[in-house]
Structures are given as structure tokens and as C-alpha cells.
Amino acid sequence: MSVRVTMTLNGKEVSAEVEDRTLLVSMLREKLGMTGTHVGCDTSQCGACVVHVDGRSVKSCTVLAAQCDGASVTTIEGLAKGNTLHPMQEAFRDNHGLQCGFCTPGMVMSALDLVARNPDPSEHEIREWLEGNLCRCTGYHNIVKSIKAGAQAMRGGK
Amino acid sequence: MADTGIGAAVRRTEDLRFLTGKGRYTDDINRPGQLYAYILRSSVPHATIRSIDTAAAVAAPGVVAVYTGADMAGAGVNGLPCGWQVHSKDGEPMKEPAHPPLAVGKVRHVGDPVAVVIAESYAQAREAADAIALDLEELPAVADTRAASASGAPQLFDEVPGNLCYDWEIGDKAVNDAAFAKAAHVAKLDLVNNRLVPNAMEPRCYIGDYDPTRGEYTLYTSTQNPHVIRLLMGAFVLGIPENKLRVVGPDVGGGFGSKIYHYAEEAIVTWSAGQLGRAVKWTAERSESFMSDAHGRDHVTHVELALDADGVFLAMRVSTLANMGAYLSTFAPCVPTYLYATLLAGCYRTPTVYCNVKAVFTNTVPVDAYRGAGRPEATYLIERIVDVAADETGIDPAELRRRNFIPKDAFPYQTPVALVYDIGDYDQTLDAALAAIDYQGFEARRAEAAKRGRYRGIGISTYIEACGIAPSNVVGSLGARAGLYEAAQVRVHPTGSVSVYTGSHSHGQGHETTFAQLVSDTFGIPFESVEIVHGDTDKVLFGMGTYGSRSLAVGGTAIVKAMNKVIEKARKAAAHILEASEADVEFADGQFRVKGTDRAMSFGEVALAAYVPHKYPLDELEPGLDETAFYDPKNFTFPAGCHVAEVEIDPDTGVVTLVNFAAADDVGRVINPMIVEGQVHGGVAQGVGQALLESCVYDAQGQLVTGSYMDYCMPRADNLPPVSVSTHVTLCPHNDLGVKGCGEVGAIGSPPAVMNAVVDALSALGVKHVEMPATPQRVWQAIRDAKGAAAA
Numbered sequence: 046m047s048v049r050v051t052m053t054l055n056g057k058e059v060s061a062e063v064e065d066r067t068l069l070v071s072m073l074r075e076k077l078g079m080t081g082t083h084v085g086c087d088t089s090q091c092g093a094c095v096v097h098v099d100g101r102s103v104k105s106c107t108v109l110a111a112q113c114d115g116a117s118v119t120t121i122e123g124l125a126k127g128n129t130l131h132p133m134q135e136a137f138r139d140n141h142g143l144q145c146g147f148c149t150p151g152m153v154m155s156a157l158d159l160v161a162r163n164p165d166p167s168e169h170e171i172r173e174w175l176e177g178n179l180c181r182c183t184g185y186h187n188i189v190k191s192i193k194a195g196a197q198a199m200r201g202g203k
Numbered sequence: 204m205a206d207t208g209i210g211a212a213v214r215r216t217e218d219l220r221f222l223t224g225k226g227r228y229t230d231d232i233n234r235p236g237q238l239y240a241y242i243l244r245s246s247v248p249h250a251t252i253r254s255i256d257t258a259a260a261v262a263a264p265g266v267v268a269v270y271t272g273a274d275m276a277g278a279g280v281n282g283l284p285c286g287w288q289v290h291s292k293d294g295e296p297m298k299e300p301a302h303p304p305l306a307v308g309k310v311r312h313v314g315d316p317v318a319v320v321i322a323e324s325y326a327q328a329r330e331a332a333d334a335i336a337l338d339l340e341e342l343p344a345v346a347d348t349r350a351a352s353a354s355g356a357p358q359l360f361d362e363v364p365g366n367l368c369y370d371w372e373i374g375d376k377a378v379n380d381a382a383f384a385k386a387a388h389v390a391k392l393d394l395v396n397n398r399l400v401p402n403a404m405e406p407r408c409y410i411g412d413y414d415p416t417r418g419e420y421t422l423y424t425s426t427q428n429p430h431v432i433r434l435l436m437g438a439f440v441l442g443i444p445e446n447k448l449r450v451v452g453p454d455v456g457g458g459f460g461s462k463i464y465h466y467a468e469e470a471i472v473t474w475s476a477g478q479l480g481r482a483v484k485w486t487a488e489r490s491e492s493f494m495s496d497a498h499g500r501d502h503v504t505h506v507e508l509a510l511d512a513d514g515v516f517l518a519m520r521v522s523t524l525a526n527m528g529a530y531l532s533t534f535a536p537c538v539p540t541y542l543y544a545t546l547l548a549g550c551y552r553t554p555t556v557y558c559n560v561k562a563v564f565t566n567t568v569p570v571d572a573y574r575g576a577g578r579p580e581a582t583y584l585i586e587r588i589v590d591v592a593a594d595e596t597g598i599d600p601a602e603l604r605r606r607n608f609i610p611k612d613a614f615p616y617q618t619p620v621a622l623v624y625d626i627g628d629y630d631q632t633l634d635a636a637l638a639a640i641d642y643q644g645f646e647a648r649r650a651e652a653a654k655r656g657r658y659r660g661i662g663i664s665t666y667i668e669a670c671g672i673a674p675s676n677v678v679g680s681l682g683a684r685a686g687l688y689e690a691a692q693v694r695v696h697p698t699g700s701v702s703v704y705t706g707s708h709s710h711g712q713g714h715e716t717t718f719a720q721l722v723s724d725t726f727g728i729p730f731e732s733v734e735i736v737h738g739d740t741d742k743v744l745f746g747m748g749t750y751g752s753r754s755l756a757v758g759g760t761a762i763v764k765a766m767n768k769v770i771e772k773a774r775k776a777a778a779h780i781l782e783a784s785e786a787d788v789e790f791a792d793g794q795f796r797v798k799g800t801d802r803a804m805s806f807g808e809v810a811l812a813a814y815v816p817h818k819y820p821l822d823e824l825e826p827g828l829d830e831t832a833f834y835d836p837k838n839f840t841f842p843a844g845c846h847v848a849e850v851e852i853d854p855d856t857g858v859v860t861l862v863n864f865a866a867a868d869d870v871g872r873v874i875n876p877m878i879v880e881g882q883v884h885g886g887v888a889q890g891v892g893q894a895l896l897e898s899c900v901y902d903a904q905g906q907l908v909t910g911s912y913m914d915y916c917m918p919r920a921d922n923l924p925p926v927s928v929s930t931h932v933t934l935c936p937h938n939d940l941g942v943k944g945c946g947e948v949g950a951i952g953s954p955p956a957v958m959n960a961v962v963d964a965l966s967a968l969g970v971k972h973v974e975m976p977a978t979p980q981r982v983w984q985a986i987r988d989a990k991g992a993a994a995a
């Protein structure tokens with residue numbers, strides 16, 4: 046059975062006809078061509094697929110598109126303002142928080158939810174928060190550094 | 204130039220697209236009219252295929268085609284080739300059984316591809332696969348490395364008695380035995396190097412496309428080496444000439460070795476696209492990655508080290524059983540031989556080393572090179588046996604190492620296992636790592652931890668590795684079926700910007716940044732004026748790709764060679780235009796200048812003159828400024844260093860916490876320190892993963908137990924402490940840049956450091972060895988056994 050799903054995606058209203066079993070990540074990638082959100086596993090563990098649904102980080106491989114009807118969804122594509130990166134994106138760039146880039150969208154989206162809940166997370170809190178995000182390249186060292194720097198920039202500090 | 208030149212921590216060019224979701228990985232690509240493939244895989248480890256009935260699947264909704272191994276073989280598709288031939292000690296070539304892309308006759312491991320269903324959607328292909336009637340007659344299976352070599356073990360191939368692929372040796376056994384006979388002390392150890400799953404975060408993905416009007420194939424593939432895939436698949440498997448086959452490796456989400464090899468699914472989608480005249484896409488699900496990406500390591504080893512009364516190493520002997528899995532993956536045979544046993548001298552002057560390696564087939568996923576490839580296995584056993592010797596002789600582990608180091612004035616140094624080390628300074632990195640971790644202050648920290656009821660231990664590991672593979676004549680004599688040079692083309696555009704086409708491939712290493720630093724520094728032009736192009740056989744003339752930490756040492760040097768050709772030609776042109784003799788024109792800071800005068804032309808002006816050759820020496824020089832170079836290295840490069848780990852163990856739970864880690868590495872000249880440090884961090888995390896968390900487990904029946912992230916423990920952010928990294932440079936003497944390679948040092952140096960720390964923490968209880976991974980259960984058991992033994 047197919048259903049029509051309408052959502053606000055990165056501030057714009059979008060709508061698509063999808064099969065009822067379609068996952069949010071499939072709708073984003075295959076129906077809407079938003080390929081910044083990645084799929085790295087089939088057991089909801091890697092976090093490459095993290096997006097925000099109504100402001101909370103969500104693994105988009107684990108939620109049905111139909112559940113997001115009427116919701117506001119933000120993906121990695123929705124963060125930068127024109128050519129100006131979001132401070133968290135900028136922090137990842139400054140601190141070499143990414144290598145192959147595959148885990149990166151999920152890392153950044155997850156980090157933003159952490160900072161929304163805890164504007165000044167400690168290193169330990171960052172490491173614990175990232176439990177659901179796997180990165181095989183960076184050893185996390187620079188991701189943790191990036192998130193700390195990003196949080197600081199978002200607090201307006203330097 | 205200092206802010207973007209050699210040695211500067213330049214922010215990466217590639218990050219902008221990755222951070223904004225604009226990366227273009229293979230699965231992000233879609234071709235018009237694209238179909239989707241689902242691969243039906245064996246769910247049993249070993250069976251005879253009695254029959255495959257695909258009729259119901261063919262009739263299922265959306266299905267366009269179903270192919271089996273018989274279909275592909277019938278159409279003339281060959282098996283997947285192996286790129287390296289090892290000979291047994293009796294001179295016999297290794298056993299090299301056929302490896303069809305889709306199984307023919309038998310399935311030999313869980314995950315072995317049996318049939319492909321191609322449909323309008325992936326869901327349709329997947330559902331239709333359920334309708335395939337696969338009649339299998341199960342056979343006894345063997346997954347365990349030791350068990351496979353035991354007499355009476357189930358046999359995978361009729362033509363491979365005892366599952367023995369080869370029985371290889373290196374070193375002079377008689378000399379070695381004689382040295383052991385004189386030993387004051389012999390340390391002995393049995394150890395296992397655990398099987399790992401590489402787990403690049405981007406699952407493998409391939410799209411085959413075919414243009415019938417031109418007879419041209421295109422393969423989009425998550426690979427580390429597009430040209431190698433074009434050669435292997437085109438020439439050996441599908442019989443497509445290079446001019447009709449384009450291979451594109453776009454953004455690739457990590458490789459770590461696992462994306463070097465030519466995989467069955469690449470051939471399946473390419474061939475199917477040709478059959479159907481439509482693009483065919485296949486994307487691995489993670490559970491498929493676990494059962495089809497080449498695994499790593501899986502050695503069972505016995506090692507002995509002979510020492511004299513002063514703790515000087517006299518000899519080492521090693522015997523290893525190496526698991527090849529069910530078929531030979533592309534470079535599998537060379538990993539436990541030429542990438543392993545040739546490194547067994549480590550950083551030490553051990554005068555004689557003998558190693559015997561038996562490689563066996565088992566009913567498991569093929570094993571091949573995974574980050575470090577052979578060198579982590581060598582380093583692990585060397586550094587563990589050195590610690591055992593230190594414990595048994597009562598010599599401090601740092602001192603024992605120092606006593607046996609090859610001194611820095613002994614280079615070039617001929618080891619007893621074929622390699623000639625070019626340069627190094629092992630004391631320097633040992634001192635640096637010990638200082639970084641405060642080795643002197645350790646006993647106080649141990650005592651403090653003991654007050655909290657924790658066992659604290661410290662572990663040292665020194666390592667050396669051979670990178671920058673490799674001199675083609677050397678590897679050719681050792682059985683490589685390819686040359687291992689690299690190619691580069693440096694194209695200067697009329698207004699002085701530059702495009703560089705490199706055969707190296709970046710899948711996280713940041714070549715677009717590092718290589719551009721190199722070029723802008725050499726030509727004296729802005730960093731932004733340089734574009735690095737890679738990963739497309741239609742753009743890049745040739746390449747051997749990225750593995751074995753070779754990109755900068757081999758690929759980068761090829762770029763330097765091509766840049767030198769550009770400068771030489773431009774110097775000739777400038778001399779003509781400046782009306783000076785060529786010998787009087789020097790090139791520095793982006794200017795061609797007549798020595799001792801202020802007559803000069805900028806790099807861009809000469810480029811323009813070469814493309815608008817109005818005042819140009821057309822009798823002597825062709826217009827244009829575009830040069831190509833192939834570089835074949837003279838030797839391997841030898842990164843080396845020291846890693847020190849400190850752990851705390853909770854005796855009640857067996858949980859090991861890595862509390863401190865210091866790496867001091869000599870990777871030669873550093874172009875971008877930020878990127879080098881990042882490479883070390885990542886490698887260390889994978890090494891810590893091997894030591895404490897990761898293990899690919901098969902049960903006795905050959906079922907894959909660790910088939911997902913639920914069962915296979917990947918390192919997470921909270922498993923790791925911050926890592927202290929420092930670099931200490933000795934310049935590689937035989938490449939223009941003095942570089943060595945940094946991609947693998949972390950994964951090589953760290954496992955023995957962590958394991959030596961674990962054993963050190965428990966040594967007061969009498970524990971002599973703990974196998975990797977040191978899981979809570981294993982450590983708890985070791986503590987319990989040791990306490991039991993003490994009480995008895």
C-alpha cells in the first residue's frame with residue numbers, strides 16, 4: 046500500500062508517494078534525492094543515518110517515512126546558510142573531525158542534538174553521547190575535539 | 204606560501220562537500236533506467252549444489268533476470284584471479300582453486316554468492332530471491348585455522364589435499380638451529396592473531412552500466428584502485444578490453460584494505476548490465492559486508508626467541524598457520540609471507556630469523572590485507588615475545604629493547620629476512636613515547652591504582668613496517684603478478700592553474716589537500732590553483748591505487764617526477780623568451796629568473812607562453828605544458844616507532860580500561876601534520892579494537908557468529924582515551940620527498956602495546972599471556988585461573 050507523506054524538509058514543504066513500509070532514510074535518499082544522509086548498517090547501530098525530526102536526533106533507518114508525516118525534518122543538507130557553514134560543521138573542518146566523510150553527517154547531526162541538550166558537554170559526556178555513532182576512520186579523537194569546539198562556538202565563545 | 208605549503212596543517216579541501224552532504228559515494232549515484240541486484244548467498248558453510256530452480260523467481264513481480272553460476276560460466280565468464288603467486292618450500296606453486304563469481308558445484312562459506320536476482324526495485328529483487336529453490340546437500344565444514352590443517356579435516360577442494368594452499372619458509376634453518384643451540388635463555392609463546400572484519404563505514408556498492416551503441420561498459424565502484432579493477436575484471440574475468448571499460452571510484456567511505464580486491468559483485472553487475480542493456484546497482488547490506496568483505500589477520504603462531512646471558516637476541520623462530528578462507532582473495536597469499544615474515548626482525552639486530560608459514564583453506568570468508576596486513580601480525584608476535592623474554596630474564600622491557608635495537612649508524616641494514624632497512628632512529632621514538640607517557644612515574648600510578656583496587660599495567664611496543672609497495676622487480680621476483688609503480692600527470696593550464704591526475708585513490712586520506720600542498724609549494728602557485736583528480740580510468744591515465752601506505756611515497760613521488768619534467772620544459776621556454784642560456788635560468792618561488800639579474804617570468808607567464816606560443820622555441824619544444832611520469836620506487840619505505848599503552852583492570856568484572864596511550868612515530872617528512880595525526884588516531888583505534896574488542900567468530904560448524912554490529916564489537920568513542928601523537932623524522936633517502944607513509948602505523952604499533960599492558964597489569968598474579976581480544980570474560984577468567992593456580 047502506498048501513502049502520501051508530507052513534511053517540512055530543511056524548511057521547505059515536500060511531499061512524496063511512498064510504500065507504507067518505506068523508511069525515512071529511503072524516502073530521503075531515493076524519493077527526494079537527499080543523499081547526504083547515509084546508511085551504514087542494518088541493525089540501527091552505526092548512526093550514519095541520523096537526522097533531526099522535530100528537533101530531536103533520530104536514526105532515519107529506524108523510523109518509517111509515514112511516521113514523519115507532518116513533521117519537520119532537518120538533514121545535513123539543511124545546516125549551512127548558503128556558503129556559510131554551521132559552526133558545528135566549521136568546527137569539524139577546523140579540527141579534522143572527518144576523514145572519509147561517510148559517518149560525518151550522522152556525527153554532526155548527533156552532535157547538534159547533544160549541544161541542544163547540554164551546551165557545554167565535557168569530553169566524557171561527548172564520548173558517552175557518541176555511543177550510537179560509529180566512525181572507522183578518525184578514532185574519534187578529533188570528532189570529540191570538533192564537538193567541543195563546535196559547542197563553544199555555538200555558545201558564542203571562541 | 205608557509206600557510207599552505209609542505210608542513211602546514213591545511214584544512215582539507217574535500218571537507219566542504221562531506222560536511223554539507225554533497226559527497227558523492229557510489230550509492231548516491233543513480234543511472235537512468237537502473238535496475239537493482241540482490242545476491243542470494245549460501246546460508247550454510249559447505250554444501251554441494253544439487254539444483255537451483257529459478258523459475259518462480261523469474262516470474263515474480265518486477266524481476267527482469269535471474270542468473271546463476273552456470274549462466275555466467277556458460278557465457279564465458281571466468282573466475283576471480285589472484286594477483287600473487289607464492290611457492291612452497293619444495294618449489295611447488297601454491298594451490299589456486301577456481302573462484303567463480305557465482306558458486307558452481309559447491310558453496311564453501313556462509314555468504315558465498317549463489318545467484319543474482321535483478322529487478323526494477325531492490326525490494327522486488329529481494330523478495331523474489333525467496334522464491335529460488337536451492338537444493339543443497341550439506342557437507343562437513345571446517346572454519347578453525349588449526350582444525351583445517353589437522354588430518355581428517357573436511358576438505359574444501361578435491362585438488363587441495365589437507366586444505367594446504369602452500370607451505371612456505373624464509374631464513375636459513377640450519378643457521379637458526381645452531382644459534383638456538385647456543386642460547387642462554389629461550390622464551391617461547393603460542394599466540395593467536397584474531398580474525399577481524401575491516402568494516403569501512405560505507406558498505407561496498409557497485410553500479411554496472413552498458414552503452415550498447417558504443418559497446419562500452421562503466422563500473423562505478425567503492426574501490427581503492429579503479430585501474431587495478433579495470434585490469435583484473437576486464438582482462439581476466441569478463442574479457443572486456445580497457446578501451447571499452449571505464450571504472451570510476453568516486454568518493455569512497457573508507458577502505459582499510461577491504462576495497463582493494465576485485466569482488467564477485469563487481470563482475471556480476473557489470474556483466475549483467477551488458478546482458479540486459481541497463482544499469483544494474485548492488486549495495487551491500489551490513490550483514491552482507493560481514494559475510495563477503497575480505498576479512499583480516501587470523502594467524503595461529505608459535506614463536507621462540509633465543510637470548511644470550513646479557514639479554515642479546517641470538518635468534519628467532521616462528522611457525523604460523525594462516526587462514527586463507529574459502530578462496531584466494533586478490534592479494535591474500537602475499538600477506539602472511541612477504542608482508543609478514545620479512546618484517547620479523549622488527550627493530551632488532553637478531554642475526555638469524557627462520558619462519559615457516561602454512562596457509563590453509565577453511566569454510567570462511569576469504570582473508571586478505573587489512574590495515575597493516577602482515578605487519579601487525581609480525582609486530583604483535585615480536586613485541587609479545589620480547590616482553591615474555593623481559594619478564595623471564597628480569598630485564599626492564601624498555602632496556603631489553605634498547606639493548607637490541609639496530610643502532611642509527613648501522614643503516615642501510617640488511618636483515619636476515621630479505622629486507623634492507625634504509626634509515627631509522629629507534630631510540631628516538633622509544634624515548635619520546637616513554638617521556639610522553641611518563642614511564643618513570645608509572646610505578647607510582649600503579650600503586651595509586653592498587654589502592655583503588657585496580658590492576659594497572661604499562662606496555663611498550665616498537666615496530667617497523669615496510670610501506671610504499673613496491674619495487675616492481677623485487678615484488679615480481681617474489682610472485683607478484685603486477686608491477687607496483689604509480690603514475691601521475693601534471694597538466695598546467697594556459698593561465699597557470701594546474702590539474703594533477705594521480706593513480707592514487709583517496710578514501711579518507713585527504714589527497715586532494717596533501718597533494719595540492721605539494722604542487723603549490725613546488726610551483727610557487729596558490730593552493731587554490733591546484734586541482735587533484737583521481738578515481739576515474741577515463742581521466743587518469745593509469746594507476747595502481749592506494750594501499751600499504753603508498754600514496755605519498757609512491758604516488759606523491761610520481762607527481763614530483765612529473766612536476767620536475769614540467770619545470771625543465773618551462774625553464775627551456777623561459778630561457779628562450781628571456782634570451783638567456785638555459786643554465787642561467789633558475790626556478791624558485793614561482794619565478795623563472797636569469798641568475799644575478801631581475802629578468803624573470805612567473806610560472807603562469809611561462810604557461811601562457813607555452814599555450815600561446817608566439818615567442819616560443821618551436822624548433823626545439825612542443826607547445827603546451829603537460830607532463831606524465833611513472834615512478835617505480837627503489838626500495839620499500841620503513842616507517843617505525845614506539846607506542847606505549849597504560850591500562851587499568853577491574854578485577855571483579857575483567858573490564859580493561861585503556862587510560863593512556865602515547866604514539867611516537869617516524870613516518871618521514873610530514874606534509875600535513877593534521878592529516879598525519881588523524882591517520883595515527885584512526886589506526887590506533889583499530890589496533891585497540893583488535894586488542895580489546897573485535898573478533899570475528901565462527902562456530903565449530905562454520906556458521907558466522909559475529910555477523911552484525913550486535914555481535915561484532917566495534918570501537919566506540921567511549922572505549923578510547925585521548926591519544927598522544929608525536930612525529931620524529933628521519934628522511935627516507937630514496938624518494939624525492941623523504942616520506943615513508945603513515946596510514947598503517949597506528950594499527951601496527953598499538954595491539955602489542957595494549958596487550959603487553961594487560962599482561963603487565965596481571966603479571967603479579969602470575970599471568971603470562973592473554974589472547975586478543977582481551978574481553979572482560981577472558982580477562983576475568985585469566986585472573987580467576989591465576990588465583991586458582993596460586994591457591995592450589
Ligand code: FES
Binds near residue numbers: 084087094104106107
Ligand atoms: S544506518 Fe546504521 S544506524 Fe541507521
Ligand code: FES
Binds near residue numbers: 144149404
Ligand atoms: S570519517 Fe570515515 S567513518 Fe568516520
